[in-house]
Amino acid sequence: MGQVQSRLTISPTPTKLAWMMHLRMLTTMHGLCEVRQCSKRWKNLCPQTKNLQKCQMSSAGSSEMLQVTVDDKSGIATMTMCRPPVNSLNLEFLTQINIALEKLENSKDCSGLIITSKIPKIFCAGLDIMEMYQPNVDRLQEFWRTLQEMYIRLYGSQLITAAAINGASPAGGCLMAMSCDYRVMAPGYKIGLNETQLGIVAPFWFQDLIINTMGFRQSEMALQLGTLFTSEEALNLGMVDKIVPQEQVMETAIQEIHKWKKIPGFARQITKSALRKPSIDKLHSKREEDIANFRDFITKDSIQKTLGMYIESLKKKAK
Numbered sequence: 001m002g003q004v005q006s007r008l009t010i011s012p013t014p015t016k017l018a019w020m021m022h023l024r025m026l027t028t029m030h031g032l033c034e035v036r037q038c039s040k041r042w043k044n045l046c047p048q049t050k051n052l053q054k055c056q057m058s059s060a061g062s063s064e065m066l067q068v069t070v071d072d073k074s075g076i077a078t079m080t081m082c083r084p085p086v087n088s089l090n091l092e093f094l095t096q097i098n099i100a101l102e103k104l105e106n107s108k109d110c111s112g113l114i115i116t117s118k119i120p121k122i123f124c125a126g127l128d129i130m131e132m133y134q135p136n137v138d139r140l141q142e143f144w145r146t147l148q149e150m151y152i153r154l155y156g157s158q159l160i161t162a163a164a165i166n167g168a169s170p171a172g173g174c175l176m177a178m179s180c181d182y183r184v185m186a187p188g189y190k191i192g193l194n195e196t197q198l199g200i201v202a203p204f205w206f207q208d209l210i211i212n213t214m215g216f217r218q219s220e221m222a223l224q225l226g227t228l229f230t231s232e233e234a235l236n237l238g239m240v241d242k243i244v245p246q247e248q249v250m251e252t253a254i255q256e257i258h259k260w261k262k263i264p265g266f267a268r269q270i271t272k273s274a275l276r277k278p279s280i281d282k283l284h285s286k287r288e289e290d291i292a293n294f295r296d297f298i299t300k301d302s303i304q305k306t307l308g309m310y311i312e313s314l315k316k317k318a319k
């Protein structure tokens with residue numbers, strides 16, 4: 001009973017076909033041939049290993065941005081982000097995450113997923129701001145589509161998902177964490193949707209996600225003020241579920257997934273899907289409109305100016 005009995009697999013629907021075509025286009029556009037090779041290698045490797053299955057997916061020129069391991073005994077996968085300096089999400093990194101999510105979702109050996117970071121003190125700095133500054137418009141649109149895809153896959157996953165938040169988690173990092181079923185965080189870090197502080201706007205699906213997580217009133221304040229909460233504040237608001245010392249974050253996430261695994265998988269999955277489907281369907285139905293809104297907003301002169309100033313402030317701070 002502890003095992004997941006059934007899992008929705010990705011069938012060869014038009015959506016899947018579109019996704020495959022999208023991946024193919026990306027590999028051509030951005031020289032991601034290694035991603036494809038590695039995803040093949042992943043398929044070949046996993047059945048051959050005995051206990052700990054290890055997969056390393058890398059894109060051209062940057063090795064081990066994403067490490068995925070699946071513990072054979074427990075069926076718990078760990079996805080470890082390692083894109084220095086701050087795990088910011090660019091197009092290639094998001095593509096790798098999506099490929100890994102698809103593989104894990106389709107793997108009968110995997111029932112749970114933990115997302116964490118290898119970079120000290122950083123979980124994920126959110127979107128790579130350089131993707132939005134002086135962008136190539138085609139790439140900008142692909143970037144946003146790929147982020148939408150990540151949210152749809154992670155929030156809609158049939159797996160038991162946990163974020164082991166072992167560092168700062170602003171904006172897109174917070175989106176990623178909130179898309180999981182459970183969040184355990186180390187003390188002393190910041191998390192939240194701080195978009196307004198950068199002069200940008202969290203789109204409707206970011207807003208829906210935070211509202212679903214911690215309720216309307218607290219979300220409307222948090223979103224307008226762009227508040228980054230301390231771990232302790234986030235716990236009080238329900239944005240995260242537990243705080244434990246840094247060195248216990250992973251173990252706590254594993255224990256929590258074991259707890260969830262005791263619930264009959266089919267019942268849990270149907271319940272999760274019923275709760276999350278309306279938000280996911282909403283994005284599906286407005287996907288192209290959302291991409292166009294994002295493109296038009298980001299390419300405004302005033303927004304470009306604001307982003308430029310923000311990048312400068314980050315660089316000055318880093319010196």
Ligand SMILES: CCCCCCCCCC/C=C/CC(=O)SCCNC(=O)CCNC(=O)[C@H](O)C(C)(C)COP(=O)(O)OP(=O)(O)OC[C@H]1O[C@@H](n2cnc3c(N)ncnc32)[C@H](O)[C@@H]1OP(=O)(O)O
Pocket residue numbers: 085086088122124125126127128129130168170171172173194195198200201202203293294297298314315316317318319
């Ligand atoms: C109707 C209208 C509808 C409109 C719809 C429009 C929708 C638009 C929405 C767009 C949504 C965006 C969501 C996002 O995720 S935006 C990104 C937000 N992220 C942040 O603000 C985080 C910024 N970073 C930090 O706060 C800190 O870096 C940190 C993560 C807390 C880490 O601090 P630390 O002191 O350790 O590190 P440094 O600050 O010194 O940074 C080290 C280097 O990393 C670079 N850096 C940092 N963050 C990013 C990033 N997000 N992208 C790219 N690069 C980043 C930083 O510049 C340093 O680089 P350097 O060493 O080269 O100077």
